[in-house]
Amino acid sequence: MDDAIDSQKPSGPVKVKKVYTVWVDRNLCIGAATCVAVSPKVFAMDNEAKAVVLKTADEDTIENIIEAARACPVAAIFIEDEKGNRIFPK
Numbered sequence: 001m002d003d004a005i006d007s008q009k010p011s012g013p014v015k016v017k018k019v020y021t022v023w024v025d026r027n028l029c030i031g032a033a034t035c036v037a038v039s040p041k042v043f044a045m046d047n048e049a050k051a052v053v054l055k056t057a058d059e060d061t062i063e064n065i066i067e068a069a070r071a072c073p074v075a076a077i078f079i080e081d082e083k084g085n086r087i088f089p090k
């Protein structure tokens with residue numbers, strides 16, 4: 001996935017906005033693409049219908065990234081701060 005921050009692990013964990021660690025649990029992701037609808041700069045679907053974290057992720061706000069995570073029907077998106085504290089899901 002060329003557009004992913006890390007082509008080796010396209011669903012993360014990757015650093016976003018230098019502070020946050022974001023990843024999608026590919027085992028949980030059911031390809032609903034709700035995250036892509038909420039935050040198209042951060043998430044996209046790959047050819048396995050799993051969400052990946054995009055190179056443009058820094059362009060979105062953390063609030064909107066959390067919103068995308070909250071919108072995921074299976075809570076497959078995880079966000080931690082720089083200290084490793086879980087921001088979402090709590």
Ligand code: SF4
Nearest residue numbers: 029030032033035072
């Ligand atoms: S909203 Fe959740 S299940 Fe749907 S594509 Fe995104 S991570 Fe996967």
